Amino acid sequence: MTNKHSERRVVVIGGGIVGASIAWRIAARGQRVTLIDKGEPGSGASSHSFAWINAGAKEPIGYHNLNRRSLEMWPRFATALGEDVGLRWGGKVSWETDPVAAEQLQARVQQLQSWGYPSRQVSAQELAELEPALEIGPVVAAEYSENEGQVEPQMVVDACIRRMSELESLILTGAEVIDFDRDADGGIRAVQTDSGDFEADTVVLAAGTDTTTLAAMSNVYIPQAESPGVVIRTTPLPPLLHNVPVVYAPPLGDGRREIHLRQCADGRFMIGEGDQESLAEDDTQSHADDLLSRAAQYLPGLAEAKAIPVPVGWRPMPLDGYPTLGYTTETPNLYIALTHSGVTLAPVISQLAALEICEDVRADAVLTPYRPERFATLTEEQVAEMAHPRAGHR
Ligand SMILES: Cc1cc2nc3c(=O)[nH]c(=O)nc-3n(C[C@H](O)[C@H](O)[C@H](O)COP(=O)(O)OP(=O)(O)OC[C@H]3O[C@@H](n4cnc5c(N)ncnc54)[C@H](O)[C@@H]3O)c2cc1C
Structure with a gap:
């Protein structure tokens, strides 16, 4: 179906789960889309992601609601993609052995319930019945x-690209964006890559951690926090978790942090420690072995697997921790799409970005807190305050 904007040339920079989702939604609306990635689509932060779809760990309520809206959109989003993307529901369990941490868990559940979120306290017995494969302990x-639930980001990216190819979009891999050709008003005329230039009416910048550098080439300030994370994998196993796909298990009382684990569609497990914003840089084999042995104490079937270390993954992380979505004042046809929790948020972010770009409207009622210009007015002091590694990430 064509519409009044069908001649618009949209160049999307970055083929991670965020860029690929936006590019596909725009292509599906009849626009001429070129998707450019300097490597293989999906190989950036999206390949390191624990890929847990949730809104429970998100504050304040407005951000929680955005995540929740996206969570609820996932089944329709996956159906529209028309192939299996590894979407699996069944919930998440977590438990605590330390009284202080237990109080925090209870308070969190109460807060989520007051927001109408289906989180509830369960007894040890109910926990054991929910997922009998777990050795829960105290x-x-x-x-x-x-x-x-959970999803497989690479399967989502691949599905977006297949659908885009059917729509005759241009997909360029191994092509690095190196600059922008701009007109007198600051707008981008063409995106310059090491494989040639691409004229554009609208440019979507979804380059993950590289968004800051690329935006600066167009005089736009999008600061990020450094946020390294490590989630290891294992060799494949038969299905171990039958009911609940995502598990957060408490520290083992040795001063180390809690661990989280899930089983991927290919039978491998992903295991990390801390929460979804914990900073971690140990990507050695011995650390991977340690994570696996800790996880195996809760899920004995894991003892059959071998730990596969994964290099540190850098989370795209706007400085205040919240999504950055929308056109920029400095470069009117540059649309920024940078976010943490991009796996949870891909359905809603791609829907809103495609709506704004294809219909020439502004979804301000939802996106006002997340506009790129909020960074333009920051003083140096405010930047320094926000720049604490974990400041405001929720
Ligand atoms: C360890 C870890 C755990 C996480 N866990 C979760 C979770 O449980 N749930 C959740 O919702 N989110 C989670 N996240 C966050 C989520 O994975 C990210 O928000 C999401 O993957 C970001 O996707 P993206 O497309 O923006 O970025 P990316 O996947 O990084 O994609 C950006 C792409 O841009 C390309 N690019 C960069 N520069 C250029 C250039 N100059 N020219 C051309 N192409 C370029 C890159 O090659 C890359 O493919 C986690 C992230 C990490 C690292």
């Missing part, structure tokens, strides 16, 4: 969020 408080 429990002071436990929680189950029944609506959460």
Whole structure:
């Protein structure tokens, strides 16, 4: 179906889950889309992601609601993609053995319930019944969020690209964007790559951690926090978790942090420690072995697997931790799409970006807190305050 904007040439920079989702949505609306990635699509942060779809770990309520809206969109988004993307529901369990941590868990559940979120406290017995494969050990408080799930980012990216190819979009891999050709008003005329120039009416910048550098080439300030994370993988195993795909297990009382684990569609497990914003840079084999042995204490079937270390993944992380979405004042046809939790948020972010770009409207009622210009007015002091590694990431 064509519409009044069908001649618009849209160049999307970055083929991670965010860029690929936006590019596909725009192509599906009849625009001429070119998707450019300097490597293989999906190989950036998206390949390191734990890929847990949730809104329970998100504050304040406006940001929680954005994540929740996206979570609820995932089944339709996946259906529209028309192939299996590894979407699996069944919820997330977590439990605590330390009384202070248990109180925090209980308070969090109460807050989520006051927001109408389907999180609830469960007894140790119910926890064991929910996921019989787990060796739970002592429990002071436990929680189950029944609506959460997981997906495989690479399968999502591949599906977006296949659908785009059917729509005759141009997909360029191994082509690095190196500059912008700009007109007198600051707008981008063409995106310059090491494989040639691409004329554009609209440019979507979804280059993950590289967004800051590329935006600066167009006089736009998009600061990020450095946010390294490590999630290891294992060799494949038969299905171990039968009911609940995402597990957060407490520290083993040795001063190390809690661990999280899930089983991927190919049978491999992903295991990380801390929460979704914890900073981690140990990507050695011995650390991977340690994570696996800790996880195996909760899920004995894991003892059959070998740990495969994964290099540090850098989370795209706007300085205040919240999504950055929309056109920029300095470069009117440059649209920024940078976010943490991009796996959870891909359906809603891609829907809103495609709406704004294809219909020439502004979804301000939802996106005002997340506009790129919020960074333009920051003083140096405010930047320094925000720049604490974990400041405001929720
Ligand atoms: C360890 C870890 C755990 C995470 N866990 C979760 C989770 O459980 N749930 C969740 O929702 N989110 C999670 N996230 C966050 C989520 O994975 C990211 O928000 C999401 O993957 C970001 O996708 P993206 O497309 O913006 O970036 P990326 O996947 O990094 O894609 C950006 C792309 O841009 C390309 N690019 C960069 N520069 C250029 C250039 N100059 N020219 C051309 N192409 C360029 C890159 O090659 C890359 O493919 C996690 C992230 C990490 C690292």
